[in-house]
Amino acid sequence: MSALPLNPALFHLDKDHLWVMHCSEGPVPRAGMRVARAFMQKELRPWEVRWEEDFQGIPAALRAEAAALLGGRPEDISLSPTTSSALVTVAQGFPWEPGDEVLAPLGEFPSNAWPWLALRSRGVRFREVPLWEGHRAGVEAWASEPPRAESDPETRLIEAIGPRTRILALSWVRFQDGLKLDLQRLGVACKDRGVHLVVDGIQAAGTVPANLEGLSAFATGGHKGLLSPQGMGFLWTDEHFRQSLSPSGTWLSVEDATDFSRPSTDFDRAWLADGRALEPGGPNLLQASTLLESLRLINGARVPAIAAHVALLQARLLDALDDTGWRSDVERLRLLLQGGRLGSILALHHSGKGPEVLDRLLKAGYRQGVFASVREGYLRVAFHGYHTEADGDRVAAWLRGSTAIVDDPWSRSDRARHDHTGILQSH
Ligand SMILES: Cc1ncc(COP(=O)(O)O)c(C=O)c1O
Numbered sequence: 562m563s564a565l566p567l568n569p570a571l572f573h574l575d576k577d578h579l580w581v582m583h584c585s586e587g588p589v590p591r592a593g594m595r596v597a598r599a600f601m602q603k604e605l606r607p608w609e610v611r612w613e614e615d616f617q618g619i620p621a622a623l624r625a626e627a628a629a630l631l632g633g634r635p636e637d638i639s640l641s642p643t644t645s646s647a648l649v650t651v652a653q654g655f656p657w658e659p660g661d662e663v664l665a666p667l668g669e670f671p672s673n674a675w676p677w678l679a680l681r682s683r684g685v686r687f688r689e690v691p692l693w694e695g696h697r698a699g700v701e702a703w704a705s706e707p708p709r710a711e712s713d714p715e716t717r718l719i720e721a722i723g724p725r726t727r728i729l730a731l732s733w734v735r736f737q738d739g740l741k742l743d744l745q746r747l748g749v750a751c752k753d754r755g756v757h758l759v760v761d762g763i764q765a766a767g768t769v770p771a772n773l774e775g776l777s778a779f780a781t782g783g784h785k786g787l788l789s790p791q792g793m794g795f796l797w798t799d800e801h802f803r804q805s806l807s808p809s810g811t812w813l814s815v816e817d818a819t820d821f822s823r824p825s826t827d828f829d830r831a832w833l834a835d836g837r838a839l840e841p842g843g844p845n846l847l848q849a850s851t852l853l854e855s856l857r858l859i860n861g862a863r864v865p866a867i868a869a870h871v872a873l874l875q876a877r878l879l880d881a882l883d884d885t886g887w888r889s890d891v892e893r894l895r896l897l898l899q900g901g902r903l904g905s906i907l908a909l910h911h912s913g914k915g916p917e918v919l920d921r922l923l924k925a926g927y928r929q930g931v932f933a934s935v936r937e938g939y940l941r942v943a944f945h946g947y948h949t950e951a952d953g954d955r956v957a958a959w960l961r962g963s964t965a966i967v968d969d970p971w972s973r974s975d976r977a978r979h980d981h982t983g984i985l986q987s988h
Contacts, residue, residue: 566862566870566946574947579955582934584736584764584906584943587788590858593851600850610846617819619853620844624836626856627795630864631771631779637803639796639836640844644763645672647780647796648730650839651759652676654806655728659684662725664756666718667691668698668705668937670736673761677730690721692740702937707910708740710896715743719750728757728777734764734904737937740897741769741904748775757802763794768905768945770865777802783852786905786945787859793848796839803839808832811842859946867946871905872898874944874953878907881957886967908939914967921966931959 571590574580580588603609610616624638641647652663653676663677667689677687689698692714695706708714718729729751734741744760751758757777765771767786773779779797783789798806808814814837815830817823832838859867875898879891890910897903911919919935926933933956934941942956 565949566866567858569947569949571858572947577930579931579952581942581944581948581952581956582932583785583788583945584941585785585934586791587767587785587945589788589790589851590855592854592858593789596850596854597847600847604847615846616844619846619849623849623853623856624795626853626860627797629860630766630856631773631797633773633797636835637797637800639798639839640849641780641794641796641839641841642782642792642845642848643672643794644761644780644782645676646841647778647794648673648676648759648761649679650796650809650841651728651778651780651798651806652680654808654839656805656807657683657685657727660686660725661727662686662688662723663728663730664688664690664718664721664723664726665730666714666732666735666742667696668702668735668737669730669732670761672763673730673732677728686725688721688723690718692717698937702737703911703916705938707890707893707908707912707939708738708897708902709893710900710902712740714740715746715750718742718747722750722754722756726754726756728759730759730761732761732764734769734906736764736906737908737939737941738910739764739903739906739908739939739941741765741902745772745775751775751777764906765904767859767864768867768871770868773797773799783848783855787852788855788945789852790848793845793852796836798836798839800834803836804834806839808838809841811840813840813842814838862946868905870946871944871948872903874948874950875903875907877950878942878953878957881954882960885961886964887960905943905945907942907944908936909942911938911940918966922960922963925963925966926959929955929959929962931956 572588573591620640623640624635627638628635693708693712697705731742733744748758752775758775759778760776762779762781763785766781777799782794784791812818815832879895882891887909889912919940923933923935
């Protein structure tokens with residue numbers, strides 16, 4: 562394997578913690594700690610916080626770096642604390658008519674459900690679409706069939722678009738099964754039908770190369786593949802789509818907001834046309850500086866190189882699991898991987914093993930210093946640009962060594978009782 566896209570030495574990794582769960586929370590690079598400390602040093606002496614360099618400069622640099630990550634324009638970026646807050650901004654600002662509809666895949670992470678469900682009192686319907694045969698979610702999540710290479714989730718979504726559908730809202734990479742949707746195909750179909758494609762991109766940002774063609778909005782938090790602390794992310798909006806949204810209405814949403822030669826109480830001002838109109842107010846400079854540092858690192862490494870590296874590690878891990886209790890799922894995942902259907906989450910389906918088995922497996926991993934996660938019937942292993950082949954081999958050794966747990970007959974006979982239990986929390 563050639564040089565790693567991200568040097569592991571940039572992170573505070575140790576041999577007792579092999580972290581393969583940036584799909585929950587990514588490790589922050591050491592440089593993030595340095596910039597946070599430097600910024601707090603300034604805050605101790607507020608006369609050192611500079612108006613242009615910090616108050617305006619940090620958010621502007623972050624918007625530019627976020628735009629570079631997505632291949633977009635800085636003026637289309639709005640800083641937003643989380644994926645949820647970004648989607649809420651779109652949901653609350655959109656010009657709805659009673660009877661309008663938001664369409665979404667079945668089993669979205671709640672960040673991409675509650676903002677739309679909250680519109681019920683305004684007469685807006687939220688409709689979920691199963692993406693493949695046997696796809697289930699909610700209390701039936703553990704009884705779901707997993708996605709397969711021959712599944713065609715895009716066609717199901719496109720065919721489900723109805724006369725009142727205004728927005729199709731979906732995760733680019735799904736949090737539980739790791740399936741990556743074809744945004745360009747969906748974008749073209751949405752455009753043809755006058756529907757807006759709104760994307761929750763948090764499980765792909767930083768590990769999958771982006772293409773904004775055909776999208777109306779893209780939301781992400783910074784705390785997963787973008788390797789930053791929780792609480793700072795961004796929203797990208799297409800210029801024309803943004804003009805249809807209500808602005809946030811903060812003191813910074815208007816022209817000349819920081820020109821103090823003009824009385825701040827002069828409310829005769831135009832709304833800003835760029836992404837700042839959708840921001841939530843004064844920027845969180847501490848968090849913006851850490852996300853900025855992480856984005857510089859990721860853009861420097863180049864996302865296509867990270868994605869290619871992750872795919873190599875995934876293929877290698879699948880090869881190592883060919884003759885284990887996971888064999889029935891390995892071929893399914895291999896075909897998905899070869900078809901370009903996966904992001905950085907390799908999600909092994911429990912295939913009837915049930916929550917107890919997966920929980921014991923996870924705990925066996927913790928004891929060996931391997932930290933993976935379980936969500937809704939899937940054991941998730943998420944590689945990033947700093948993982949090595951040796952890391953992959955260690956994950957393989959854990960899973961191969963857990964054959965007794967996977968094949969435990971008690972667990973199998975007991976599993977029917979637990980088919981409908983919910984998410985197992987991993988930490
Ligand atoms: C697909 C998806 N969207 C959103 C989130 C959470 O995003 P935020 O906390 O930034 O709102 C998660 C977290 O697990 C997720 O997997």
